[in-house]
Amino acid sequence: MAQIVSFSSDISQMDSDYENILEDELGQDSATSTQRCPEALQMEVLRQCTDTRSTTRSHMRDETVDSLQRNSLQRNCWSAATLKVLSSMPSRTAGPNSAAVISRHDRNSSQLHRRRNSLKVYTQPSRIIQDILVNSDVEEISAEENKFEQLLSNLRGLSVSDRIRKLRATALSLKDKMEVRRLAFSDVAESSLISRNIPCYSRMKVYISRTWRSCWFSCLSVRASLQLWHSPMKKLSGRFGTGVLSYFLFLRTLLLFNLLLFVTNGLFLVFPQAVNPPSPTPYDTFTGLDLLTGTGYLSQSLMFYGYYTKTFIPDPACGAANHESPGLPACDLEQPQIAPYSITTAYFLTIPITFFIICIILVYSMSKSFGQSFQVLKSNGNLAVKVFCCWDFKVSKKMSVRLQSEKISTQLKNAIKQKSFEDIELLLLSAVVSGVNLLLPGLFNLCAWIEMHDSPSVRVYVSIFRNLLLKVSIVSVLCFRWLGRIAVEPENLHLQCWESFVGQELYRLLLMDFIFTVLYTFLGEFLWRLFSKHVLKKNRKPVFDIARNVLELIYGQTLTWLGVLFAPLLPTVQIIKLFVLFYMKKTSLLLNCQSSRKPWRASQMTTLFISLLCFPSFLGAAVSVTYAIWTTKPSSECGPFRNLTTMYQSGQLWARELESSHPILSWISWAYNSLLENPLVLFLATGVLLMVIYFQAQVVDGQKRIISRLEKQIENEGKDKKFLITKLQGLSEQSSLVSPHR
Amino acid sequence: MGTTASQLGKDLLSEYQELTFLTKQEILLAHKRFTELLTKDEKDRPNIRISMGRILALPELKSNPFRKRICHVFSTSEHKDGSLTFEDFLDLLSAFSDSATLEIKSHYAFRIFDFDDDGTLDCGDLEKLVNCLTGETDDTRLTTEEMRQLIGNILEESDIDKDGTVNLSEFQHVISRSPDFVSSFKIVL
Numbered sequence: 035m036a037q038i039v040s041f042s043s044d045i046s047q048m049d050s051d052y053e054n055i056l057e058d059e060l061g062q063d064s065a066t067s068t069q070r071c072p073e074a075l076q077m078e079v080l081r082q083c084t085d086t087r088s089t090t091r092s093h094m095r096d097e098t099v100d101s102l103q104r105n106s107l108q109r110n111c112w113s114a115a116t117l118k119v120l121s122s123m124p125s126r127t128a129g130p131n132s133a134a135v136i137s138r139h140d141r142n143s144s145q146l147h148r149r150r151n152s153l154k155v156y157t158q159p160s161r162i163i164q165d166i167l168v169n170s171d172v173e174e175i176s177a178e179e180n181k182f183e184q185l186l187s188n189l190r191g192l193s194v195s196d197r198i199r200k201l202r203a204t205a206l207s208l209k210d211k212m213e214v215r216r217l218a219f220s221d222v223a224e225s226s227l228i229s230r231n232i233p234c235y236s237r238m239k240v241y242i243s244r245t246w247r248s249c250w251f252s253c254l255s256v257r258a259s260l261q262l263w264h265s266p267m268k269k270l271s272g273r274f275g276t277g278v279l280s281y282f283l284f285l286r287t288l289l290l291f292n293l294l295l296f297v298t299n300g301l302f303l304v305f306p307q308a309v310n311p312p313s314p315t316p317y318d319t320f321t322g323l324d325l326l327t328g329t330g331y332l333s334q335s336l337m338f339y340g341y342y343t344k345t346f347i348p349d350p351a352c353g354a355a356n357h358e359s360p361g362l363p364a365c366d367l368e369q370p371q372i373a374p375y376s377i378t379t380a381y382f383l384t385i386p387i388t389f390f391i392i393c394i395i396l397v398y399s400m401s402k403s404f405g406q407s408f409q410v411l412k413s414n415g416n417l418a419v420k421v422f423c424c425w426d427f428k429v430s431k432k433m434s435v436r437l438q439s440e441k442i443s444t445q446l447k448n449a450i451k452q453k454s455f456e457d458i459e460l461l462l463l464s465a466v467v468s469g470v471n472l473l474l475p476g477l478f479n480l481c482a483w484i485e486m487h488d489s490p491s492v493r494v495y496v497s498i499f500r501n502l503l504l505k506v507s508i509v510s511v512l513c514f515r516w517l518g519r520i521a522v523e524p525e526n527l528h529l530q531c532w533e534s535f536v537g538q539e540l541y542r543l544l545l546m547d548f549i550f551t552v553l554y555t556f557l558g559e560f561l562w563r564l565f566s567k568h569v570l571k572k573n574r575k576p577v578f579d580i581a582r583n584v585l586e587l588i589y590g591q592t593l594t595w596l597g598v599l600f601a602p603l604l605p606t607v608q609i610i611k612l613f614v615l616f617y618m619k620k621t622s623l624l625l626n627c628q629s630s631r632k633p634w635r636a637s638q639m640t641t642l643f644i645s646l647l648c649f650p651s652f653l654g655a656a657v658s659v660t661y662a663i664w665t666t667k668p669s670s671e672c673g674p675f676r677n678l679t680t681m682y683q684s685g686q687l688w689a690r691e692l693e694s695s696h697p698i699l700s701w702i703s704w705a706y707n708s709l710l711e712n713p714l715v716l717f718l719a720t721g722v723l724l725m726v727i728y729f730q731a732q733v734v735d736g737q738k739r740i741i742s743r744l745e746k747q748i749e750n751e752g753k754d755k756k757f758l759i760t761k762l763q764g765l766s767e768q769s770s771l772v773s774p775h776r
Numbered sequence: 777m778g779t780t781a782s783q784l785g786k787d788l789l790s791e792y793q794e795l796t797f798l799t800k801q802e803i804l805l806a807h808k809r810f811t812e813l814l815t816k817d818e819k820d821r822p823n824i825r826i827s828m829g830r831i832l833a834l835p836e837l838k839s840n841p842f843r844k845r846i847c848h849v850f851s852t853s854e855h856k857d858g859s860l861t862f863e864d865f866l867d868l869l870s871a872f873s874d875s876a877t878l879e880i881k882s883h884y885a886f887r888i889f890d891f892d893d894d895g896t897l898d899c900g901d902l903e904k905l906v907n908c909l910t911g912e913t914d915d916t917r918l919t920t921e922e923m924r925q926l927i928g929n930i931l932e933e934s935d936i937d938k939d940g941t942v943n944l945s946e947f948q949h950v951i952s953r954s955p956d957f958v959s960s961f962k963i964v965l
Contacts, residue, residue, distance in 0.1 A: 125943045126895030205883040207852050208863040211795045418933040423954040435839040439911030752937025
């Protein structure tokens with residue numbers, strides 16, 4: 035402490051110009067450093083006292099705490115010179131585009147001349163410390179100037195749009211950015227266009243690029259405001275946070291999938307069949323019950339498979355003839371006036387192609403979100419990540435902020451405790467997982483008992499797993515019933531059109547699911563809140579169970595995907611259901627619920643949901659649909675595939691017809707036969723895929739090793755830095771002893 | 777180049793659009809909300825600066841535990857009093873907007889968490905940060921022992937060069953491990 039006093043007295047004795055400049059520079063630093071000193075000293079004393087009593091140092095390195103304190107750069111007794119050097123280290127002035135650096139430029143540029151003049155005044159060589167100070171100041175200013183010039187020259191070297199993008203991504207204040215823009219964009223500045231002799235061509239080019247840019251910006255803003263449900267979601271996230279928002283984002287994604295199905299089915303199946311209806315139906319009365327059960331009027335409508343026919347849609351000239359004999363193509367293909375349209379082929383191609391597109395979208399989004407949450411780097415705990423990233427700035431209501439603070443506090447306290455018991459926790463976790471797998475019937479009892487001891491995140495995963503198991507078993511039993519029993523022997527149930535029957539069952543399931551969700555929202559949330567408020571006299575609102583709700587959405591979507599083959603308009607029902615569900619859940623949330631106290635890692639949950647959507651749900655649906663197309667026998671009296679052995683056969687027939695009518699396209703059928711029907715090709719494709727996966731795994735492994743080596747290197751650099759700073763401190767102490775007064 | 781309260785010039789608007797991550801609608805909305813905070817005689821003066829107290833009356837910032845730090849970081853005032861001009865306000869919204877890059881957000885998050893403005897996060901900064909996160913009531917605050925353990929764990933995980941502080945690169949390294957950061961570091965008017 036005495037040394038600092040002597041230094042500040044030293045400094046105050048220098049000539050006045052220099053002093054002013056220094057104070058300007060150093061004033062901030064020394065003020066904060068002297069303020070920090072007593073605090074840092076106190077912290078150190080506290081640490082030394084408590085460390086002698088602590089026992090949980092097993093995770094720290096071998097060094098003792100004392101030596102750690104000595105080795106860190108947080109010592110409280112640095113001299114002013116050392117502090118100055120420390121504060122202007124590049125790692126603390128953060129890169130060439132730092133705001134701190136560039137905004138200091140403004141202050142310094144006017145003082146640059148003064149400083150250069152004062153250097154000439156300074157002649158006494160014995161002031162080693164002042165020497166260091168002056169040199170470092172000059173170097174610092176020239177370094178800052180260099181950085182500013184560097185930024186300008188970087189910008190000048192890029193194209194206009196790149197310049198704008200880079201400038202926007204620079205962390206400067208808007209005022210500084212506007213100045214940089216003025217300097218760097220001077221060659222395309224508007225005023226210079228008039229004064230200079232720029233040829234017409236480049237003026238036109240500039241004008242076009244400016245107009246294009248303004249159009250692009252307005253397009254972007256329109257696109258942002260067109261996003262569905264933008265403002266309701268903002269209100270929800272303001273009150274409940276990112277976890278609940280992920281449910282509604284997932285709902286919106288599902289809506290978009292269903293819209294895609296609706297558009298493709300509508301264009302290729304529903305619209306052509308609606309324009310050319312088959313022979314009139316016997317049912318023309320419509321009752322409300324029909325809407326619920328899907329039978330009666332609805333069964334003979336566009337909604338279900340049974341309505342669709344095999345007819346080629348002919349040109350208007352032979353329209354009359356066709357209506358009497360719907361089963362045969364009345365017009366020959368030799369004189370088509372418009373190309374004939376086969377519903378059979380359309381049905382056969384649309385559904386698998388749409389499924390394929392959905393598969394690609396799902397796999398892509400899954401790999402993207404997997405890539406975000408699975409890390410290449412070693413993650414020895416997520417405490418730092420949690421502390422730096424957990425605060426949700428969107429939350430603005432006071433109650434929600436307080437709730438968030440409580441949640442974070444609980445999480446941090448648990449995490450601190452958890453670090454000490456990590457090993458025991460792992461054992462418990464693996465015991466739970468193997469117990470669950472072996473004793474399925476006893477699953478619920480075991481979980482209910484263990485649940486009292488587990489951490490909250492395990493509880494969430496277990497609850498998701500239970501729900502998922504229940505849904506998967508229901509859907510698989512149903513699938514077996516439809517495809518394994520009904521499709522094989524439809525006469526047992528006196529069915530004339532089993533596909534329509536299956537479609538109707540799915541329709542009913544979807545509707546029942548919707549009705550039950552509505553009932554649960556009404557009874558479970560609204561009435562329970564009233565009940566607990568008035569009868570139980572507790573002010574606890576029910577919690578919005580995100581996991582359960584998302585699983586309900588996935589279940590509904592699985593049913594839709596299963597049913598689209600048998601009921602092409604089923605996605606419409608799902609779209610209506612999702613729309614109503616959004617507004618219902620939103621209202622119920624805002625009125626009835628409080629946000630959950632459980633921890634919620636939004637991105638990892640999103641990955642889990644998308645992968646649940648892809649794996650059991652979509653894959654199961656795709657496999658069932660493929661099975662249905664490949665092996666089940668279509669009923670002989672209804673639908674576009676009547677009188678064929680399998681739906682797949684229609685594809686083969688179509689390929690053969692195509693070959694005979696357009697011999698040029700025979701290579702398609704050759705490719706189809708040799709590639710898709712050949713098992714060798716499938717084996718090869720699987721082999722290639724496995725090799726790619728192996729290579730990627732090796733690359734990730736290599737990257738992990740490089741990263742650990744780089745971390746060791748950075749540690750060594752840190753040690754060098756500490757060493758040099760200590761030496762500098764030693765030097766300055768020495769010189770102060772040599773020349774104590776001036 | 778002043779921004780009076782009456783209207784934003786078209787050129788200025790397009791310049792703001794180019795230099796920030798905000799859309800035209802967002803800039804106009806920000807202008808509207810900013811001018812609502814001005815008194816009648818202030819509305820005609822260009823480049824008016826609003827004091828921190830008035831900015832903190834905005835509902836989006838009122839309950840945020842980092843509100844004072846946010847104002848200090850984005851303020852270009854020479855008196856370091858956290859007052860904001862309209863351009864500082866746009867800076868704030870741009871850094872917290874939907875389309876801001878991870879680099880910008882992590883840079884400003886670092887500066888907000890650096891309570892003593894020394895360019896690194898040392899133990900004092902981390903302690904203040906945790907206290908802001910956990911709130912002010914007694915039962916949510918961490919005890920001294922817990923705080924010490926927590927800070928030790930944080931430094932162990934994030935201080936790669938072992939100098940006892942977390943500098944900007946180390947901070948950005950930690951942030952890159954969390955895909956949630958970009959969506960939680962958002963304020964929308």
